[in-house]
Amino acid sequence: MTRVLSALAIGLIFGSGISLSGMVNPAKVLNFFDFAGTWDPSLAFVMGGALIVTAIGYAFILKRGAPVFDRLFHLPTRRDIDTPLVAGSAAFGIGWGIAGFCPGGAVPALGLGHTQAWLFVGCMIVGIALARLASRSRTARAATGAAKISSSVHTANVVAGR
Amino acid sequence: MTEFTPFVSLLGGSLIGLSAVLLMAFHGRIAGMTGILTGLVPPFFSDWGWRAAFVAGAIGAPALIVSVTDYTVPFESTTPAPWLIFGGLIVGAGAYFGSGCTSGHGVCGTARLSPRSIVATFTFMVSTAATVFVVRHLIGGL
Numbered sequence: 001m002t003r004v005l006s007a008l009a010i011g012l013i014f015g016s017g018i019s020l021s022g023m024v025n026p027a028k029v030l031n032f033f034d035f036a037g038t039w040d041p042s043l044a045f046v047m048g049g050a051l052i053v054t055a056i057g058y059a060f061i062l063k064r065g066a067p068v069f070d071r072l073f074h075l076p077t078r079r080d081i082d083t084p085l086v087a088g089s090a091a092f093g094i095g096w097g098i099a100g101f102c103p104g105g106a107v108p109a110l111g112l113g114h115t116q117a118w119l120f121v122g123c124m125i126v127g128i129a130l131a132r133l134a135s136r137s138r139t140a141r142a143a144t145g146a147a148k149i150s151s152s153v154h155t156a157n158v159v160a161g162r
Numbered sequence: 163m164t165e166f167t168p169f170v171s172l173l174g175g176s177l178i179g180l181s182a183v184l185l186m187a188f189h190g191r192i193a194g195m196t197g198i199l200t201g202l203v204p205p206f207f208s209d210w211g212w213r214a215a216f217v218a219g220a221i222g223a224p225a226l227i228v229s230v231t232d233y234t235v236p237f238e239s240t241t242p243a244p245w246l247i248f249g250g251l252i253v254g255a256g257a258y259f260g261s262g263c264t265s266g267h268g269v270c271g272t273a274r275l276s277p278r279s280i281v282a283t284f285t286f287m288v289s290t291a292a293t294v295f296v297v298r299h300l301i302g303g304l
Binding site: 003004005006007008009010011012013014015016017018019020021022023024025026027028030031033034035036037038040041042043045046047048049050051052053054055057058061062066067068069070072073074075076078079080081084085086087088089090091092093094095096097098099100101102103104105106107108109110111112113114116117119120121122123124125126127128129130131132135 | 163164165166167168169170171172173174175176177178179180181182183184185186187188189190191192193194195196199200203204211212213215216217218219220221222223224225226227228235236237238239240241243245246247248249250251252253254255256257258259260261263264265267268269270271272273274276277278281282283285286287288289290291292293294295296297298299304
């Protein structure tokens with residue numbers, strides 16, 4: 001229960017940050033990328049603030065043995081640059097550029113109640129589900145005992161035995 | 163046009179960073195929305211509880227801000243519905259195959275100097291900027 005309440009509180013901080021920063025607003029996100037038009041550099045300050053706080057905070061926390069509610073830190077360990085990483089990221093960018101929503105911006109936008117956010121997030125979840133199915137069937141075809149899924153997120157969970 | 167908001171954006175960004183630090187400190191997890199959501203897409207991961215709570219908090223925050231304070235959270239989306247559907251599908255699939263999105267790669271991974279995250283972040287920033295250029299300046303809008 002404490003675990004769940006803690007995650008809820010941390011989610012509230014994340015959602016507040018997304019809301020105040022302007023990441024929740026597709027028009028502002030698209031203007032950040034529109035160097036040739038109505039450029040709004042605000043999001044550079046969002047990324048800057050987030051990166052500085054995270055880099056400093058991680059440096060202190062990762063020196064400790066374990067997080068409060070778990071036995072270990074679930075950190076992706078892969079360092080190779082492969083095709084799914086680059087092609088997936090490129091495709092994600094095309095969608096971000098079309099809609100102005102990234103996952104972290106779109107999910108809090110649900111709380112503002114706009115239908116565009118609900119439509120986008122619904123389709124995004126379908127996209128995740130289809131991609132998961134596709135990579136599962138590919139893995140099944142590979143038919144080796146050691147299933148290796150090309151997602152560090154997923155791998156971290158497998159490593160953690162979840 | 164949107165107003166240039168350096169101070170409130172820096173504050174918002176710092177809160178995003180604070181949430182990433184706290185999620186690592188308490189739960190040992192990367193605060194990446196794609197990775198967290200993936201565990202909530204059937205078949206659910208066994209640790210779906212903290213994931214659902216984080217997402218509920220993220221959705222609840224703007225609702226709380228709007229209902230408790232006088233602050234209005236600016237929001238404007240002019241993308242037509244068919245393009246939102248297409249965008250949503252490729253954002254979900256692309257971020258899944260790419261192992262993360264702006265929060266996971268752009269903030270958490272880049273902050274710990276992960277080479278995969280730095281490459282992913284550079285790739286999607288360039289691809290997003292190119293898409294916006296094509297949509298706004300070559301096609302003239304969707």
